[in-house]
Amino acid sequence: EAQVTQNPRYLITVTGKKLTVTCSQNMNHEYMSWYRQDPGLGLRQIYYSMNVEVTDKGDVPEGYKVSRKEKRNFPLILESPSPNQTSLYFCASAPRGDNSPLHFGNGTRLTVT
């Protein structure tokens, strides 16, 4: 089944403790991206990747890192999480970065205390 898989689905952590949210797609998509969803703000793009080893900042990259060493994986790294990063995070992929529609994972709900 074609899908975007995020792990974990739920994560509670404390301020300053490094964490990684994994994202994997099995559709051989070139384009991948990360979003955070907050009430009243919709989805905002954190980072995106046009292909392996090519990443770029979205609208809200501060406090986040990403890497794209393999085509299928696009992990989101929070080196020192803070409470304002409590949010619902979505990974998405598309065949190419050419306005192809996005395929979304089921989300990761992160709480930072």
Place this chain on the structure above:
Amino acid sequence: AQSVTQLGSHVSVSEGALVLLRCNYSSSVPPYLFWYVQYPNQGLQLLLKYTTGATLVKGINGFEAEFKKSETSFHLTKPSAHMSDAAEYFCAVSEWTGNQFYFGTGTSLTVIP
């Protein structure tokens, strides 16, 4: 950067009534436009998209949207609401570069039996 405005964060309709969800965008060049639907505890799924060509776009589950350049609008409609349409709906726009998507704040649709 693009911006997307969805009027009405909550819309309620009776089962069988017309559904109208509004979306306006800001763009100086023709954009690519999308509507996504999000069911509880799930990621977003594509409903329909406009790239070029016919301005009336048909999507899944009986939804359609019309691109009106003069009004910078891309409103979503469905002639007859069904209980299963209850969800959150997001309008999104991307520029010709295709690597960044901008989402509206979402409209939560309630269908009253």
